Amino acid sequence: MERANEDRLIQPDEKTLTYDKYLKIHELLSLQQELSEPKEHDETLFIIIHQSYELWFKQILHEVLRCQSLLDRDEILPVLRSMKRIDTIQKVLIQKVDILETMAPDEFNRFRDRLNPASGFQSHQFRILEYKLGLKNKGYFKYHQHEPDTLAKLEKTLKEPSLYDSFFAFLARQGYQVPEEVLQRDLTQPHQANPKVVDIFEDIYRNHLNHYEIYSFLESLVDLDEQFTIWRYRHMLMVSRMIGSLTGTGGSLGAKYLATTLEKTLFPEIWNVRNQLGVKK
Numbered sequence: 242m243e244r245a246n247e248d249r250l251i252q253p254d255e256k257t258l259t260y261d262k263y264l265k266i267h268e269l270l271s272l273q274q275e276l277s278e279p280k281e282h283d284e285t286l287f288i289i290i291h292q293s294y295e296l297w298f299k300q301i302l303h304e305v306l307r308c309q310s311l312l313d314r315d316e317i318l319p320v321l322r323s324m325k326r327i328d329t330i331q332k333v334l335i336q337k338v339d340i341l342e343t344m345a346p347d348e349f350n351r352f353r354d355r356l357n358p359a360s361g362f363q364s365h366q367f368r369i370l371e372y373k374l375g376l377k378n379k380g381y382f383k384y385h386q387h388e389p390d391t392l393a394k395l396e397k398t399l400k401e402p403s404l405y406d407s408f409f410a411f412l413a414r415q416g417y418q419v420p421e422e423v424l425q426r427d428l429t430q431p432h433q434a435n436p437k438v439v440d441i442f443e444d445i446y447r448n449h450l451n452h453y454e455i456y457s458f459l460e461s462l463v464d465l466d467e468q469f470t471i472w473r474y475r476h477m478l479m480v481s482r483m484i485g486s487l488t489g490t491g492g493s494l495g496a497k498y499l500a501t502t503l504e505k506t507l508f509p510e511i512w513n514v515r516n517q518l519g520v521k522k
Protein backbone atom coordinates (compact mmCIF):
# COMPACT_ATOMS: atom_id res chain seq x y z
CA MET A 242 0.00 0.00 0.00
CA GLU A 243 1.26 3.48 -0.81
CA ARG A 244 2.56 5.47 2.19
CA ALA A 245 0.53 8.49 3.27
CA ASN A 246 1.98 11.79 2.12
CA GLU A 247 2.84 12.85 5.66
CA ASP A 248 5.00 9.72 6.15
CA ARG A 249 6.91 10.42 2.95
CA LEU A 250 7.99 13.97 3.85
CA ILE A 251 11.62 14.39 4.98
CA GLN A 252 12.15 15.35 8.59
CA PRO A 253 15.42 17.29 8.40
CA ASP A 254 18.07 17.18 11.13
CA GLU A 255 20.75 19.81 11.71
CA LYS A 256 22.97 18.35 8.94
CA THR A 257 20.27 18.29 6.23
CA LEU A 258 20.20 20.99 3.59
CA THR A 259 16.87 22.72 4.14
CA TYR A 260 14.86 25.42 2.43
CA ASP A 261 15.98 28.02 5.00
CA LYS A 262 19.64 27.07 4.72
CA TYR A 263 19.76 26.88 0.94
CA LEU A 264 17.99 30.19 0.42
CA LYS A 265 19.49 31.92 3.46
CA ILE A 266 16.00 32.91 4.56
CA HIS A 267 17.03 34.07 8.04
CA GLU A 268 19.70 36.36 6.57
CA LEU A 269 17.20 37.60 3.98
CA LEU A 270 14.56 38.39 6.58
CA SER A 271 17.05 40.28 8.71
CA LEU A 272 17.75 42.77 5.92
CA GLN A 273 14.63 44.92 6.30
CA GLN A 274 15.80 47.49 8.82
CA GLU A 275 13.39 50.36 9.22
CA LEU A 276 14.78 53.75 10.25
CA SER A 277 11.51 55.29 11.48
CA GLU A 278 11.18 55.71 15.23
CA PRO A 279 8.51 54.89 16.34
CA LYS A 280 8.16 52.39 13.51
CA GLU A 281 6.01 53.51 10.58
CA HIS A 282 3.94 50.63 9.22
CA ASP A 283 4.57 51.46 5.52
CA GLU A 284 8.35 51.66 5.75
CA THR A 285 8.52 47.85 5.60
CA LEU A 286 6.69 47.90 2.26
CA PHE A 287 9.02 50.62 0.98
CA ILE A 288 12.12 48.59 1.87
CA ILE A 289 10.80 45.26 0.57
CA ILE A 290 9.71 46.81 -2.73
CA HIS A 291 13.14 48.33 -3.32
CA GLN A 292 15.03 45.21 -2.30
CA SER A 293 12.88 43.01 -4.53
CA TYR A 294 13.42 45.41 -7.47
CA GLU A 295 17.17 45.08 -6.92
CA LEU A 296 16.91 41.26 -6.97
CA TRP A 297 15.03 41.37 -10.26
CA PHE A 298 17.57 43.86 -11.68
CA LYS A 299 20.20 41.28 -10.78
CA GLN A 300 18.29 38.56 -12.63
CA ILE A 301 17.78 40.75 -15.73
CA LEU A 302 21.52 41.48 -15.79
CA HIS A 303 22.20 37.77 -15.46
CA GLU A 304 20.01 37.13 -18.53
CA VAL A 305 21.57 39.98 -20.52
CA LEU A 306 25.06 38.56 -19.88
CA ARG A 307 23.82 35.14 -20.99
CA CYS A 308 22.38 36.63 -24.19
CA GLN A 309 25.72 38.27 -24.90
CA SER A 310 27.75 35.11 -24.41
CA LEU A 311 25.31 33.13 -26.60
CA LEU A 312 25.54 35.79 -29.32
CA ASP A 313 29.34 35.63 -29.05
CA ARG A 314 29.02 31.91 -29.83
CA ASP A 315 26.56 32.58 -32.68
CA GLU A 316 23.72 30.79 -30.89
CA ILE A 317 20.68 33.00 -31.38
CA LEU A 318 17.86 30.53 -30.64
CA PRO A 319 18.41 30.28 -26.85
CA VAL A 320 18.85 34.07 -26.76
CA LEU A 321 15.19 34.35 -27.70
CA ARG A 322 14.20 32.40 -24.58
CA SER A 323 16.25 34.69 -22.31
CA MET A 324 14.72 37.73 -23.99
CA LYS A 325 11.26 36.29 -23.30
CA ARG A 326 12.23 35.89 -19.64
CA ILE A 327 13.50 39.48 -19.45
CA ASP A 328 10.22 40.68 -20.96
CA THR A 329 8.21 38.70 -18.39
CA ILE A 330 10.26 40.11 -15.50
CA GLN A 331 9.87 43.65 -16.84
CA LYS A 332 6.10 43.25 -16.89
CA VAL A 333 6.22 42.15 -13.24
CA LEU A 334 8.43 45.16 -12.38
CA ILE A 335 5.90 47.50 -13.98
CA GLN A 336 3.01 45.87 -12.10
CA LYS A 337 4.84 46.12 -8.79
CA VAL A 338 4.39 49.90 -8.96
CA ASP A 339 0.71 49.17 -8.13
CA ILE A 340 1.76 47.75 -4.77
CA LEU A 341 3.69 50.92 -3.90
CA GLU A 342 0.69 53.01 -4.91
CA THR A 343 -1.34 51.46 -2.11
CA MET A 344 0.70 53.81 0.11
CA ALA A 345 -0.82 57.31 0.43
CA PRO A 346 1.40 60.46 0.39
CA ASP A 347 0.87 61.17 4.09
CA GLU A 348 1.87 57.59 4.96
CA PHE A 349 5.07 58.04 2.93
CA ASN A 350 5.78 61.47 4.40
CA ARG A 351 5.80 60.03 7.90
CA PHE A 352 9.17 58.40 7.19
CA ARG A 353 10.43 60.11 3.99
CA ASP A 354 12.76 62.47 5.87
CA ARG A 355 14.54 59.49 7.43
CA LEU A 356 15.81 58.18 4.11
CA ASN A 357 17.03 61.56 2.86
CA PRO A 358 19.40 61.91 0.85
CA ALA A 359 19.19 58.26 -0.33
CA SER A 360 17.45 57.81 -3.70
CA GLY A 361 16.81 55.18 -6.40
CA PHE A 362 18.93 57.50 -8.55
CA GLN A 363 21.92 55.97 -6.75
CA SER A 364 20.97 52.37 -7.69
CA HIS A 365 24.23 51.14 -9.22
CA GLN A 366 22.56 48.02 -10.65
CA PHE A 367 20.11 50.23 -12.54
CA ARG A 368 23.05 52.15 -14.05
CA ILE A 369 24.87 48.93 -14.93
CA LEU A 370 21.70 47.72 -16.62
CA GLU A 371 21.45 51.01 -18.53
CA TYR A 372 25.09 50.62 -19.62
CA LYS A 373 24.52 47.02 -20.71
CA LEU A 374 21.52 48.20 -22.72
CA GLY A 375 23.62 50.88 -24.41
CA LEU A 376 22.95 54.01 -22.35
CA LYS A 377 26.63 54.68 -21.65
CA ASN A 378 27.17 57.76 -19.52
CA LYS A 379 30.14 58.15 -17.22
CA GLY A 380 28.44 61.16 -15.66
CA TYR A 381 27.05 58.77 -13.03
CA PHE A 382 30.53 57.93 -11.67
CA LYS A 383 30.54 60.99 -9.44
CA TYR A 384 27.63 59.67 -7.37
CA HIS A 385 29.70 56.57 -6.44
CA GLN A 386 33.13 58.08 -5.68
CA HIS A 387 32.76 57.05 -2.04
CA GLU A 388 32.25 53.35 -2.94
CA PRO A 389 35.40 52.04 -4.73
CA ASP A 390 33.97 48.57 -5.49
CA THR A 391 30.81 49.97 -7.03
CA LEU A 392 32.77 52.57 -8.96
CA ALA A 393 35.07 49.84 -10.33
CA LYS A 394 32.02 47.86 -11.50
CA LEU A 395 30.58 50.91 -13.26
CA GLU A 396 33.92 51.73 -14.89
CA LYS A 397 34.34 48.13 -16.08
CA THR A 398 30.81 47.93 -17.52
CA LEU A 399 31.17 51.28 -19.29
CA LYS A 400 34.09 49.85 -21.31
CA GLU A 401 32.36 46.57 -22.16
CA PRO A 402 30.18 45.90 -25.21
CA SER A 403 26.46 46.40 -24.67
CA LEU A 404 23.87 43.81 -25.71
CA TYR A 405 23.38 45.81 -28.93
CA ASP A 406 27.16 45.78 -29.61
CA SER A 407 27.26 42.00 -29.18
CA PHE A 408 24.34 41.71 -31.59
CA PHE A 409 26.09 43.83 -34.24
CA ALA A 410 29.25 41.70 -33.98
CA PHE A 411 27.04 38.60 -34.39
CA LEU A 412 25.28 40.13 -37.41
CA ALA A 413 28.61 40.92 -39.06
CA ARG A 414 29.78 37.32 -38.55
CA GLN A 415 26.53 36.14 -40.18
CA GLY A 416 27.49 38.10 -43.30
CA TYR A 417 25.40 41.27 -42.88
CA GLN A 418 27.18 44.45 -43.99
CA VAL A 419 27.34 46.14 -40.57
CA PRO A 420 29.25 49.44 -41.02
CA GLU A 421 32.80 49.52 -39.60
CA GLU A 422 32.00 52.67 -37.61
CA VAL A 423 29.40 50.64 -35.69
CA LEU A 424 31.68 47.64 -35.12
CA GLN A 425 34.68 49.76 -34.12
CA ARG A 426 32.85 52.41 -32.10
CA ASP A 427 34.11 53.83 -28.80
CA LEU A 428 32.31 51.54 -26.33
CA THR A 429 32.41 54.11 -23.55
CA GLN A 430 30.04 56.35 -25.56
CA PRO A 431 26.34 55.83 -26.28
CA HIS A 432 25.57 54.15 -29.61
CA GLN A 433 24.63 56.64 -32.35
CA ALA A 434 21.80 55.69 -34.72
CA ASN A 435 23.26 54.68 -38.08
CA PRO A 436 21.17 54.85 -41.31
CA LYS A 437 23.00 51.87 -42.83
CA VAL A 438 21.89 49.75 -39.88
CA VAL A 439 18.31 50.90 -40.50
CA ASP A 440 18.64 49.63 -44.09
CA ILE A 441 19.85 46.23 -42.87
CA PHE A 442 16.91 46.04 -40.46
CA GLU A 443 14.51 47.06 -43.22
CA ASP A 444 15.69 44.18 -45.37
CA ILE A 445 15.31 41.76 -42.45
CA TYR A 446 11.76 42.96 -41.75
CA ARG A 447 10.67 42.95 -45.40
CA ASN A 448 12.03 39.42 -45.90
CA HIS A 449 11.51 38.20 -42.38
CA LEU A 450 10.81 34.56 -43.31
CA ASN A 451 14.40 34.34 -44.57
CA HIS A 452 15.83 35.83 -41.35
CA TYR A 453 13.26 34.60 -38.87
CA GLU A 454 15.44 34.24 -35.76
CA ILE A 455 17.10 37.62 -36.21
CA TYR A 456 13.76 39.23 -36.98
CA SER A 457 12.35 37.70 -33.76
CA PHE A 458 15.33 39.01 -31.81
CA LEU A 459 14.76 42.53 -33.21
CA GLU A 460 11.15 42.37 -32.08
CA SER A 461 12.28 41.24 -28.62
CA LEU A 462 14.57 44.30 -28.46
CA VAL A 463 11.58 46.56 -29.21
CA ASP A 464 9.71 44.80 -26.39
CA LEU A 465 12.60 45.40 -23.99
CA ASP A 466 12.92 49.07 -24.97
CA GLU A 467 9.17 49.63 -24.71
CA GLN A 468 8.87 47.93 -21.30
CA PHE A 469 11.79 49.99 -20.01
CA THR A 470 10.04 53.22 -20.97
CA ILE A 471 6.73 52.01 -19.54
CA TRP A 472 8.52 51.35 -16.21
CA ARG A 473 10.03 54.85 -16.30
CA TYR A 474 6.58 56.28 -17.01
CA ARG A 475 4.84 54.33 -14.22
CA HIS A 476 7.61 55.29 -11.79
CA MET A 477 7.29 58.96 -12.76
CA LEU A 478 3.49 58.94 -12.30
CA MET A 479 3.86 57.14 -8.98
CA VAL A 480 6.36 59.81 -7.89
CA SER A 481 3.90 62.57 -8.89
CA ARG A 482 1.13 61.00 -6.86
CA MET A 483 3.44 60.46 -3.90
CA ILE A 484 5.33 63.80 -3.75
CA GLY A 485 3.61 66.04 -6.34
CA SER A 486 6.15 68.42 -7.87
CA LEU A 487 8.51 68.42 -4.86
CA THR A 488 12.23 67.77 -5.34
CA GLY A 489 13.50 64.22 -4.86
CA THR A 490 15.49 62.93 -1.88
CA GLY A 491 18.39 62.57 -4.34
CA GLY A 492 18.20 66.32 -5.00
CA SER A 493 16.71 66.34 -8.54
CA LEU A 494 13.60 68.18 -9.74
CA GLY A 495 11.62 65.01 -8.95
CA ALA A 496 8.86 64.06 -11.44
CA LYS A 497 10.02 66.89 -13.74
CA TYR A 498 13.50 65.32 -13.97
CA LEU A 499 12.00 61.83 -14.45
CA ALA A 500 9.91 63.12 -17.40
CA THR A 501 13.16 63.96 -19.22
CA THR A 502 14.31 60.31 -18.95
CA LEU A 503 11.27 59.11 -20.95
CA GLU A 504 13.01 60.23 -24.13
CA LYS A 505 15.84 57.73 -23.67
CA THR A 506 15.89 55.12 -26.44
CA LEU A 507 17.93 51.95 -26.12
CA PHE A 508 17.94 50.66 -29.71
CA PRO A 509 17.21 53.64 -32.00
CA GLU A 510 17.44 51.92 -35.41
CA ILE A 511 14.75 49.43 -34.45
CA TRP A 512 12.38 52.35 -34.00
CA ASN A 513 13.66 54.26 -37.04
CA VAL A 514 13.10 51.28 -39.32
CA ARG A 515 9.36 51.68 -38.67
CA ASN A 516 9.41 54.90 -40.72
CA GLN A 517 10.83 53.04 -43.73
CA LEU A 518 8.56 50.02 -43.33
CA GLY A 519 5.52 52.31 -43.50
CA VAL A 520 6.48 53.30 -47.06
CA LYS A 521 5.41 50.71 -49.67
CA LYS A 522 8.17 49.42 -51.99
Ligand code: HEM
Pocket residue numbers: 290291294295341349359360361362363364367476479480483484488489490491492493494495496498499502
Ligand atom coordinates in the same frame (compact mmCIF):
# COMPACT_ATOMS: atom_id res chain seq x y z
C1 HEM B 1 7.65 56.25 -2.84
C2 HEM B 1 8.36 55.68 -3.78
C3 HEM B 1 9.36 56.40 -4.66
C4 HEM B 1 9.57 57.73 -4.81
C5 HEM B 1 8.84 58.91 -4.14
C6 HEM B 1 10.66 57.88 -5.74
C7 HEM B 1 11.17 59.08 -6.16
C8 HEM B 1 12.20 59.24 -7.06
C9 HEM B 1 12.72 60.50 -7.49
C10 HEM B 1 12.18 61.87 -7.07
C11 HEM B 1 13.74 60.26 -8.35
C12 HEM B 1 14.64 61.28 -9.03
C13 HEM B 1 15.96 61.39 -8.27
C14 HEM B 1 15.83 62.09 -6.94
O1 HEM B 1 15.87 63.33 -6.92
O2 HEM B 1 15.71 61.41 -5.92
C15 HEM B 1 13.86 58.82 -8.46
C16 HEM B 1 14.77 58.18 -9.26
C17 HEM B 1 14.84 56.81 -9.38
N1 HEM B 1 14.11 55.88 -8.69
FE1 HEM B 1 12.57 56.24 -7.48
N2 HEM B 1 11.05 56.64 -6.18
C18 HEM B 1 10.30 55.70 -5.52
C19 HEM B 1 10.38 54.33 -5.66
C20 HEM B 1 11.31 53.67 -6.44
C21 HEM B 1 11.42 52.25 -6.56
C22 HEM B 1 10.54 51.21 -5.87
C23 HEM B 1 12.46 52.01 -7.37
C24 HEM B 1 12.97 50.66 -7.73
C25 HEM B 1 14.23 50.35 -7.66
C26 HEM B 1 13.01 53.27 -7.79
C27 HEM B 1 14.07 53.44 -8.62
C28 HEM B 1 14.53 54.65 -9.09
C29 HEM B 1 15.55 54.78 -10.09
C30 HEM B 1 16.28 53.64 -10.79
C31 HEM B 1 15.74 56.14 -10.28
C32 HEM B 1 16.70 56.78 -11.29
C33 HEM B 1 15.95 57.06 -12.60
C34 HEM B 1 16.83 57.73 -13.64
O3 HEM B 1 17.71 58.53 -13.31
O4 HEM B 1 16.60 57.45 -14.84
N3 HEM B 1 12.27 54.27 -7.22
N4 HEM B 1 12.92 58.22 -7.67
